[in-house]
Amino acid sequence: MPFVPPQASSFAPHVDALYGFMIAVTAFFSILIGTLVVVFAIKYHRKSPDEVATEIHESAVLEIAWTIIPVGIVLVMFYWGAQVYFRITRPPADAIEIYVTGKQWMWKIQHADGHREMNELHVPVDRPIRLTMASEDVIHSFFVPAFRFKRDVVPGRFSTAWFEATEPGKYHLFCAEFCGTRHSGMIGWVYVMTPPEYQAWLSGGVAGESLAAAGAKRFVEHACNTCHGDQPGARGPSLNGIFGKPVRLQGGGTVLVDEAYIRDSIVNPHGKLVEGYPPIMPTFQGLISEEGLLQLTAYIKSLSPAAAPGAVTPMPAAAAAERKPAKP
C-alpha cells in the first residue's frame, strides 16, 4: 500500500520533501516524549503507598531550552513551507491557459482553442498550465492529489492557479470543498499526455470556435463594442493592449489589468472606474454566465497579444475542422 500519491507535478517532490522532514520531526518528538513518559513511569514507580517524591520545582535553563529549540524548529518549518508556497503561487509567463467552471456537481473545462471537456482535463506533460477558474454557484475546490495542487473556486471572482505535470498518466480530480448533495460525485480525471499524444488529442475533434472568438461574439452580442470600440471619442476606454498594464483610476491610484479586474469591470463597472470616463456603463451582473465571462476575458486578453501569458498558438484550420464536439 502506498503512503503518498503518485508524484506527477513539479510541486510534488518539494511538498513531499517538506512532508518527509516534518514526519521526521514528528516521529522524533513523539517517540522522545512517549519513551520518556513510559520510562519515567516505570523507573519511578511508587514502591510503597506512603512514598514521597523528590521535590523539584523548575529549572530556568530547561525552560529556556525547550522554548528556544521549538521556536528554532518551527522557524525552519515556516521558511521551508513558505518557499514551497511561493513556488506554487507564482505562475511562469509561458503557461498554457485553461479555463475552468465549477458548478454543482461538475467541472467544465474550456481550452483556449475552443476545445471543451466535462470532468476531464487533458494537458501536455512538462508544460506549465495556468487555470483561470470560476464558480456558477457555491465554493468548490479544484484538487489533484498527484499534483499536490488545490485551489478554492469562489463564486463572484476568478481564481487563478498553475501547475506543471511531470509524469504522463491518469490522475484523480476531486472537489475538495463541500458543495452540496453530490459533492463526492464532483470528481473527474486529469490526463497528462506526451507531446505527440497531446497533439493527436487536440487535433482529434470537430471544430469549435476558439475561446477568444466566442468572446468576440459575445462582445458584439452584449453591445460592448458600441462604447469600447476604437473610434475616436468613444464613451468607454479602448481595450486594445491594456492587459497586463496598469491603468489610472478615477479619484487617483492605479490598478493592474488582469483577469480579476476585467471580471470586476463587467459585473461591477463603477467599482474601479478608469480615469477620464463617466460612470455610465450598466452592470452585467447576472446577465452573462460564468463561462461567458471567461470567454469575454479571453477575448479581451487576446487584444493584448504581447502581454497575455501563454497564448496558445492557433491551430491549423484543417486540424481544427476535425475536432469532435464537446462531451455532454
Added chain:
Amino acid sequence: MSATAPDETPRVAERPNYLNTGYGVKSWLLTIDHKRIAILYLIGVTFFFAIGGLYAAAIRLELLTPAGDVFQSETYNKLFTTHGVMMVFFFMIPGIPGVLGNFLIPLMIGAKDVAFPRLNLLSWYLYIIGGLLALWATVHGGVDTGWTFYTPYSTVYSNGWVVVTGVGVFISGFSSILTGLNFLVTLHTMRAPGMGWTRMPLFCWSMYATAIIQILGTPVIAITLLLLVAERVFHLGVFDPAQGGDPVLFQHLFWFYSHPAVYIMILPAMGVISELVTAFARKPIFGYKFIAASSVAIATLSFLVWGHHMFVSGQSVYAGLVFSILSFMVGVPSAIKVFNWTATLYKGSVSYQTPLLYAIGFIGLFTFGGLTGLMLAALGLDIHVHDTYFIVAHFHYIMVGGTIMAYLGGLHYWWPKISGRLYPEYWSRVSAWVIFIGFNLTFFPQFIVGYLGMPRRYHAYPEEFQVLNVMSTAGASILGIGYVIPLVYFAWSMRYGKRAADNPWGATGLEWETPSPPPTENFAVTPTVTGRPYDYLTGREEAAAG
C-alpha cells in the same frame, strides 16, 4: 467487579452532602449549587456525546465500502453535519468547563460557590435549550452544510434547517459567555485567604484562559450566525457575490471565533492533565509559572491564527505568511506544557492508576496531534492536505485523543469526590486501554488516506482508499465499546461502588480537604492557604508531625 451488593454503610450515618440534601426533581432543576449544576451538565454533555457518537457510527458504517450504499448522499451529508454540530457545540465546548469547571473551581479555590450562582443555572438552561433546538433541527429538518456553515451554500443553496440550527448554536453561545464570565469573576474575587495567583491550581489557570476566549470570542460567532440568518431569510447580501458581498468574509468571521474555540476545547483539558500528572507522580508540577503563562499565551495567540483556514481560498500570499508563522508560534506554548508534564514524572513517585493512564494517553496523542498540526501551518504542505482526511485525523487527535482523554481522566480522578464512590479499578484500566487502541486504529489510517488525497465529507470514494477506511471503521467499533464501559461502571458505582475516602489518592488541593461528596457549602470553615500548590513534601511532614 467484586462487590455486587450495595454498600451497606447505613444511610442514616451519612454526612449531609450536596447529593442528599434533596431528591426531588425540583431540587435539581432549580438548584443554584455549582456542584449540582455540574451534575446537570454531566447529564447534558453525556446525552449530546451519545448522539454525536451514534452519528459517527453511522458515518463509519457508510465509509466501510467505497460506494455510497448505506445512506443517500443527502442523508450522509446530514449525518456528518449533525455529528460535527453536536460534538463541537454541545459536547466539546461545554464539556470540561461545564462539568469539571463548575464542580471544581469553587472547591479548588476554597469558595462556597461561583460568583453568580443563578447565572450559572441560567447558563445550563441556555445550553440545554440551544442544544435541543439544534438537535431537533438537525434530526427532524436536517442540515447538510457541515458544522462550518460555509456561504453561499448555507445561505442560498442548502435546503436544510440552517436557520433553526444557527439559532440553537446562537442561544448556547450565551451559555458559554455567561459561564466564562462567571468563572472569571469567581477566580478574581473568591479565592480563599492566602491563595495568591501563583498559588492557584493550574486547572484554574487554564479555566481562566478559557474564560477569556469565551468572553471575547463567542460574541463574534453570535454576530456571524445572526448575519447568516439575516442573509438566508432577508437576503441581506453580505456574503452574496451577486449583491457585491464576499463569501470568504464568512470564513474569516467564522474562524475568528472557531479557531479560538478549539482552545476553549483543549485548554481545560491541559489543566486537567496538569492536575493528574502531579497527583499521580506525588510531586510538585515542574515549571508551574511556565505552564500557567503558556495557558495565557495560547489564549492570546489563538485569536491571531484564524487565517490558516484560508490558505487555499485565495487570501493574499502575505496574509498567508503572517498566519502561517503565528500558527507555528501557538505550537510553542503547547510544547512547553508537554515538556513540563514529562519532567514532572521524572523522579516522581508514580502510581499507574486509571487517571494517570488517561493522562499518559493524552500526552502521547496530544503531542502527535499537535505536531501534525504544524504540518497544516506549513503553507506549501497545507495546500495539499487542506480539506482532506489528514485534517480530520489531526483535529480528532487533538479533540478526541486530547480533550476526551483528559475529560475521562478527570472524571475518573474526581469521581470519588463527585459521587462519594469508587469505580472498579480493573474495568477502568481496561476501558483506558480499549479507548487508546481503538482511537489510534480509527484515526491514524486517516492521516495516510488524507495524504493520499481522500477529501473530507465524501459520501463515496475511490476504491483504492478502502483498506484504510475499513481499518478506521474497525477502530471506531473498538472505540465505541471503550466509551460504553465507563458509562456502565460509573452508573453502577453510584449505587454499588465502595465509599470513597475524602482524599483517596493522597493528593494535594483544597478539593481533597473537604468530605466526599462535599457538603452544599463546600467547607465548614473557609480554608486559609499557606503555601504553594502541589506541595507533597510539606504536607507529608505536617501529617507526620501532627
